[in-house]
Amino acid sequence: MPPAPPSFGSQEYWNMRFIANPVPFEWLEAPTALDPYIIDALKEIEAPNPQLLHIGCGTSLLSYHLRAHVEKPSQIHNLDYSDVAIKLGRKREAEIFEAGWSASGEEATSAKPDRNSLESDQEKLSTPATSTAANSPSSCMRWSSANLLDHSSLLRTCQASAYSIVVDKSTSDSIACSDDLYVPLPYHVVAASPQSMKTNVTESPEPLHPLHIMAVHLALVTKPGGRWISLSYSMNRYPFLQLPTPESANGSSQPMQTTASVSQAPQQGTAGDEAESNDEVSLDDDLDDIPVKVLKDGFPDPSTLWKLVGKYDIEPQTASEATKGNETTHRPKVSHWIYVLERTNVPLYIRT
Numbered sequence: 141m142p143p144a145p146p147s148f149g150s151q152e153y154w155n156m157r158f159i160a161n162p163v164p165f166e167w168l169e170a171p172t173a174l175d176p177y178i179i180d181a182l183k184e185i186e187a188p189n190p191q192l193l194h195i196g197c198g199t200s201l202l203s204y205h206l207r208a209h210v211e212k213p214s215q216i217h218n219l220d221y222s223d224v225a226i227k228l229g230r231k232r233e234a235e236i237f238e239a240g241w242s243a244s245g246e247e248a249t250s251a252k253p254d255r256n257s258l259e260s261d262q263e264k265l266s267t268p269a270t271s272t273a274a275n276s277p278s279s280c281m282r283w284s285s286a287n288l289l290d291h292s293s294l295l296r297t298c299q300a301s302a303y304s305i306v307v308d309k310s311t312s313d314s315i316a317c318s319d320d321l322y323v324p325l326p327y328h329v330v331a332a333s334p335q336s337m338k339t340n341v342t343e344s345p346e347p348l349h350p351l352h353i354m355a356v357h358l359a360l361v362t363k364p365g366g367r368w369i370s371l372s373y374s375m376n377r378y379p380f381l382q383l384p385t386p387e388s389a390n391g392s393s394q395p396m397q398t399t400a401s402v403s404q405a406p407q408q409g410t411a412g413d414e415a416e417s418n419d420e421v422s423l424d425d426d427l428d429d430i431p432v433k434v435l436k437d438g439f440p441d442p443s444t445l446w447k448l449v450g451k452y453d454i455e456p457q458t459a460s461e462a463t464k465g466n467e468t469t470h471r472p473k474v475s476h477w478i479y480v481l482e483r484t485n486v487p488l489y490i491r492t
């Protein structure tokens with residue numbers, strides 16, 4: 141019998157994993173893989189002080205890399221339901237950035253969000269400053285442990301409509317492995333004014349897929365027009381969202397881009413190969429439609445809250461590296477996918 145697959149949807153699994161292996165670990169891709177999409181989103185959104193929510197940060201170096209995209213580190217909120225990962229992340233940030241990044245006196249907060257500084261950021265991360273000058277609170281990122289599938293847990297640390305960008309590096313993949321959940325109807329978060337909702341609360345006749353629930357929770361904390369940038373191994377991670385055709389894309393004459401290949405160098409010492417060879421094969425992609433009755437009885441339809449504005453395949457560097465200089469090795473092409481979702485204007489309310 142094959143060994144049981146790891147429980148990627150279990151909090152205990154992640155805590156045990158981070159205790160056993162506290163060193164940085166990258167899922168799927170190096171932290172730089174999301175850069176072009178984050179840069180593009182920041183340009184499009186043009187918010188004066190954009191807040192970035194990094195969901196399921198784990199022990200990825202992406203948390204620190206994100207600092208290069210913003211003026212102040214406090215604009216970045218790293219979140220995970222593993223408090224082990226959150227404690228490690230906070231401690232590592234203090235170790236890396238205590239004295240600023242460079243001996244020349246340039247501070248971490250002065251990094252410009254362009255490609256060059258983003259690339260050199262990785263070098264800086266590998267050579268942390270040794271001085272012990274104290275950090276002011278605004279030079280630190282926010283770190284919170286919260287469960288993305290529990291709206292009250294999330295709202296204890298995140299404000300409604302606060303974030304311009306949600307950064308998701310394989311966290312949706314992990315959420316997709318969580319158990320389906322029964323929810324109250326009307327749901328805690330509703331798309332119509334709570335006054336117009338039926339007052340007796342019942343349990344959903346069947347459990348809902350966790351990605352539907354997370355999509356509603358993320359919509360609650362994201363500003364209208366904000367972006368959810370998601371890296372996944374799955375080519376159909378959000379089946380409830382359709383990529384618009386060129387004609388339906390708001391009069392735009394540009395065809396939607398679906399296959400922009402981006403080469404990325406993996407972080408030295410990352411363990412993406414382990415993820416690809418052992419872990420990904422067992423992940424669960426089943427996502428049924430939400431029953432109409434559940435929508436009618438007060439669960440917000442995620443397809444009205446988000447629209448898919450881009451889907452791009454990126455060729456994992458690990459696969460192409462493996463064939464370099466070894467013409468007899470033939471591995472099938474493996475793609476990873478970047479999804480860019482945009483929050484619609486449909487308002488959400490919290491049912492009290």
Ligand SMILES: C[S@@+](CC[C@H](N)C(=O)[O-])C[C@H]1O[C@@H](n2cnc3c(N)ncnc32)[C@H](O)[C@@H]1O
Pocket residue numbers: 148149154165166167168195196197198199200219220221222225286287288289308309310311313314315
């Ligand atoms: C596949 S790992 C990705 C980690 C990191 N983003 C990376 O790229 O290396 C998934 C992460 O999501 C977190 N996670 C899973 N389910 C979660 C939930 N319901 N709420 C908050 N975090 C969750 C796990 O603890 C883990 O750190």
